[in-house]
Amino acid sequence: MPWLGHLLRHRRAGEQSLSWHTPGLDAPASITLTSADFADGAPMPRRTAGRPVGDNVSPALEWSGVPTDTKQLVLIVEDRDVPFSRPIVHAVARFEPRLTRIGQGELVAGAIHGNGVGGFGRKGYHGPRPIPGHGPHTYVFQLYALDRAIPGDDSLRPSTVVAAIAGHVLARGRLDGTYER
Secondary structure, three states: OHHHHHHOOOOOOOHHHOHHHOOOOOOOOOOEEEOOOOOOOEEOOHHHOOOOOOOOOOOOEEEEOOOOOOOEEEEEEEEOOOOOOOOEEEEEEEEOOOOOEEOOOHHHHOOOOOEOEOOOOOEOOOOOOOOOOOOOEEEEEEEEEEOOOOOOOOOOOHHHHHHHHOOOEEEEEEEEEEEOO
16 A cells, blocks of 8 residues: 555645644743653654554653643654644653653553543554555654643543643653654
8 A cells, every 4th residue: 555655645744733833832842851762853663663563562751851840741642744634643641740751561551640542542552553655754752741730531532631731831842753664
C-alpha cells in the first residue's frame, strides 16, 4: 500500500495543528523532556511502533524543570504528519507532580497514575504506525505542568483534556521523535 502514502505525501496536519499551539496552552517551555530511547528530532526505535510494525512499547521519558506549585502533569503525544486536518493522538496521561520519569512500557501497562483515552478510543500508548510511503512522521511528546488537577476520570477524550487544561498551564516541555515506514 505504499502507493497511498505516495499519493498523500503532501497532505499533513502540520505543526500549527498540535495541542502545543492551542490558545491557553502557551506557557514558558521551561520543562526539559528527554528519553533514553531516542534524542530530540531523531528516529524512535522500532519497538515503540504500534503493532504489527513494532512491539507498541512506550519509550522511557524523563523530565526536569517542573514548577514547585504544580498540581498535576499532563502528557499528550500527537502525530503532526498524518494526512488529516488534525493530528492523531497516540497517548494522553495524567501524572502526579512529584514524578520525574516513567519507564519504558509504562504507558502501555497503565503503571502510571491516570492513563487517558487517546485518539484511538483506547487507553494507554499507541505507537507510531504511519502509512507506508508517506515519509517520516513526527511524534510530539508534550508535557504540561498545571496549576490544578483535571477533574474527571480516566475516560476523558483528548479534546476534553485540552479544553480542561487551557488557562491552567504553568510550564511545558516537548520532545519530538520520528518514525517512517
